[in-house]
Amino acid sequence: xxxxxxxxxxxxxxxxxxxxxxxxxxxxxxxxxxxxxxxxxxxxxxxxxxxxxxxxxxxxxxxxxxxxxxxxxxxxxxxxxxxxxxxxxxxxxxxxxxxxxxxxxxxxxxxxxxxxxxxxxxxxxxxxxxxxxxxxxxxxxxxxxxxxxxxxxxxxxxxxxxxxxxxxxxxxxxxxxxxxxxxxxxxxxxxxxxxxxxxxxxxxxxxxxxxxxxxxxxxxxxxxxxxxxxxxxxxxxxxxxxxxxxxxxxxxxxxxxxx
Amino acid sequence: xxxxxxxxxxxxxxxxxxxxxxxxxxxxxxxxxxxxxxxxxxxxxxxxxxxxxxxxxxxxxxxxxxxxxxxxxxxxxxxxxxxxxxxxxxxxxxxxxxxxxxxxxxxxxxxxxxxxxxxxxxxxxxxxxxxxxxxxxxxxxxxxxxxxxxxxxxxxxxxxxxxxxxxxxxxxxxxxxxxxxxxxxxxxxxxxxxxxxxxxxxxxxxxxxxxxxxxxxxxxxxxxxxxxxxxxxxxxxxxxxxxxxxxxxxxxxxxxxxxxxxxxxxxxxxxxxxx
Amino acid sequence: xxxxxxxxxxxxxxxxxxxxxxxxxxxxxxxxxxxxxxxxxxxxxxxxxxxxxxxxxxxxxxxxxxxxxxxxxxxxxxxxxxxxxxxxxxxxxxxxxxxxxxxxxxxxxxxxxxxxxxxxxxxxxxxxxxxxxxxxxxxxxxxxxxxxxxxxxxxx
Numbered sequence: 309x310x311x312x313x314x315x316x317x318x319x320x321x322x323x324x325x326x327x328x329x330x331x332x333x334x335x336x337x338x339x340x341x342x343x344x345x346x347x348x349x350x351x352x353x354x355x356x357x358x359x360x361x362x363x364x365x366x367x368x369x370x371x372x373x374x375x376x377x378x379x380x381x382x383x384x385x386x387x388x389x390x391x392x393x394x395x396x397x398x399x400x401x402x403x404x405x406x407x408x409x410x411x412x413x414x415x416x417x418x419x420x421x422x423x424x425x426x427x428x429x430x431x432x433x434x435x436x437x438x439x440x441x442x443x444x445x446x447x448x449x450x451x452x453x454x455x456x457x458x459x460x461x462x463x464x465x466x467x468x469x470x471x472x473x474x475x476x477x478x479x480x481x482x483x484x485x486x487x488x489x490x491x492x493x494x495x496x497x498x499x500x501x502x503x504x505x506x507x508x509x510x511x512x513x514x515x516x517x518x519x520x521x522x523x524x525x526x527x528x529x530x531x532x533x534x535x536x537x538x539x540x541x542x543x544x545x546x547x548x549x550x551x552x553x554x555x556x557x558x559x560x561x562x563x564x565x566x567x
Numbered sequence: 568x569x570x571x572x573x574x575x576x577x578x579x580x581x582x583x584x585x586x587x588x589x590x591x592x593x594x595x596x597x598x599x600x601x602x603x604x605x606x607x608x609x610x611x612x613x614x615x616x617x618x619x620x621x622x623x624x625x626x627x628x629x630x631x632x633x634x635x636x637x638x639x640x641x642x643x644x645x646x647x648x649x650x651x652x653x654x655x656x657x658x659x660x661x662x663x664x665x666x667x668x669x670x671x672x673x674x675x676x677x678x679x680x681x682x683x684x685x686x687x688x689x690x691x692x693x694x695x696x697x698x699x700x701x702x703x704x705x706x707x708x709x710x711x712x713x714x715x716x717x718x719x720x721x722x723x724x725x726x727x728x729x730x731x732x733x734x735x736x737x738x739x740x741x742x743x744x745x746x747x748x749x750x751x752x753x754x755x756x757x758x759x760x761x762x763x764x765x766x767x768x769x770x771x772x773x774x775x776x777x778x779x780x781x782x783x784x785x786x787x788x789x790x791x792x793x794x795x796x797x798x799x800x801x802x803x804x805x806x807x808x809x810x811x812x813x814x815x816x817x818x819x820x821x822x823x824x825x826x827x828x829x830x831x832x833x834x835x836x837x838x839x840x841x842x
Numbered sequence: 843x844x845x846x847x848x849x850x851x852x853x854x855x856x857x858x859x860x861x862x863x864x865x866x867x868x869x870x871x872x873x874x875x876x877x878x879x880x881x882x883x884x885x886x887x888x889x890x891x892x893x894x895x896x897x898x899x900x901x902x903x904x905x906x907x908x909x910x911x912x913x914x915x916x917x918x919x920x921x922x923x924x925x926x927x928x929x930x931x932x933x934x935x936x937x938x939x940x941x942x943x944x945x946x947x948x949x950x951x952x953x954x955x956x957x958x959x960x961x962x963x964x965x966x967x968x969x970x971x972x973x974x975x976x977x978x979x980x981x982x983x984x985x986x987x988x989x990x991x992x993x994x995x996x997x998x
């Protein structure tokens with residue numbers, strides 16, 4: 309009985325949270341116009357959300373690409389197909405690893421910071437104070453951060469994939485002797501602009517959307533104590549990771565399923 | 568301008584208000600009036616929901632029953648845009664100051680002006696420096712909030728609260744945790760702002776001595792009810808046990824020292840099983 | 843003010859490198875740069891068997907990519923595979939006796955259409971058809987033939 313009751317209670321709590329989250333999202337989106345009219349709010353957040361994640365994304369992208377080059381080479385050379393290394397590196401980066409890994413890194417780097425920032429603003433009554441000054445904290449604080457996440461994510465994923473492909477080329481043709489021309493031409497012959505690149509960008513936009521939403525809502529919904537904020541930060545990283553990987557599966561099935 | 572002679576000129580009136588949090592009734596059907604141009608204090612032990620009262624007046628919380636009128640408007644019936652317009656005319660000083668930590672003192676005070684007005688930057692600068700001068704912190708305008716002491720942060724917050732020249736300021740525990748000097752500064756500031764700017768003030772406090780010194784009218788709350796009201800003199804002479812306990816600071820009285828619990832001996836002798 | 847200008851610069855750099863990254867992916871990694879549909883012309887080739895050829899498979903001549911496969915369909919009258927080839931307009935001088943064959947890149951690689959120009963003086967026109975075609979080599983068939991042939995030789 310206790311189990312059934314517990315299940316019912318947690319279902320109710322989950323739905324309640326989903327409802328609040330959706331309401332929050334609608335309010336956030338409704339503030340977009342007013343943020344676009346004040347672009348300085350946005351550039352400030354692009355700096356703290358995007359620019360601050362640039363380094364970790366670039367370095368990780370380079371290493372992921374180099375590892376792909378190395379592993380791919382050893383596997384492909386067994387079949388004498390080293391010259392398709394470029395295809396392998398580019399396809400895995402552009403379709404999967406670029407959007408997914410950069411979104412996971414983004415959730416860890418920028419998402420957790422957003423949750424902690426908003427949670428602490430709530431704990432120190434800054435949000436409440438703003439409301440009493442007749443300033444809507446969602447429009448003034450949340451929406452610029454949300455938009456910044458939405459814009460940064462595809463840019464960062466693009467940088468990640470591009471750097472990774474160059475990293476794969478450095479290892480593949482620089483160290484292991486795959487023909488440089490074959491690396492690029494095989495890649496260009498197999499990677500399709502719409503099927504691969506555009507779908508990868510769509511993925512990263514979706515990931516940027518959900519990660520920013522989760523991070524901001526967890527902060528806004530946090531219990532305003534030090535423990536509450538720390539828990540909310542953890543939830544942001546864990547829930548973002550689950551959501552990114554789950555959505556990636558669904559999106560991949562929808563986008564690449566018919567091939 | 569306003570009729571201050573008659574006691575009927577209330578800027579804020581709270582009518583038959585009931586508010587509960589979970590199963591606990593914070594306010595149980597109470598009514599309060601706040602006269603225009605006067606300093607009215609709400610006092611009572613911690614945990615009686617004094618801050619909650621300010622949030623109800625500001626429209627941040629909704630009552631279970633009853634209504635709050637500010638300047639003739641029912642706060643909880645207003646549309647969002649009207650509520651925001653009303654709030655522009657209310658200032659609130661939070662206990663922590665609630666300064667925005669990513670901006671300097673100057674930008675904090677300028678914040679409501681930049682958000683709500685189309686003034687030029689040079690006019691904003693003049694206004695901000697005037698407000699900071701009024702609280703004696705013009706010299707600190709380039710400091711960041713984390714470089715301020717608690718008392719200074721509250722004075723900056725006060726400068727920010729008066730930036731839009733409100734008709735009323737609500738002070739949430741303005742004296743808590745202040746050393747005697749900054750306490751004296753704040754008492755002086757509140758009193759002089761009220762007199763010079765013709766503001767209406769609501770002070771929420773449990774600091775008996777200083778509140779008595781500046782309030783024109785005092786409500787004493789306990790257990791969700793009003794247990795005493797009147798001028799400071801009347802309150803001091805009140806024969807209510809509740810009020811006397813609060814004023815003299817006796818450890819036990821109608822407000823018990825102990826949080827409600829089962830019998831002490833029984834509790835010590837019991838197995839200690841969690842329940 | 844210095845602070846906001848630095849911020850603007852860095853945000854500008856982020857946006858610029860992000861767009862550069864995406865541009866690099868589009869132009870250098872994918873097939874977008876190879877050619878677009880407007881400056882190309884279509885010719886048809888009918889194969890007995892087009893094997894593992896797919897839409898978007900490359901079309902090359904002398905090892906250089908000059909176009910791609912745009913559609914593959916089955917003709918119910920001739921029982922042949924009708925393959926539409928989109929060829930870059932730069933290469934408009936293919937003779938009309940060009941041979942089209944389905945080749946495989948490497949042992950396990952992708953299949954592609956190889957065009958072998960003949961010696962004719964007249965060129966293939968837009969919408970024209972390649973007469974001489976050579977089907978894909980089906981590995982199972984080739985192995986079967988080889989085994990059959992060696993078995994027949996042993997009997998002699």
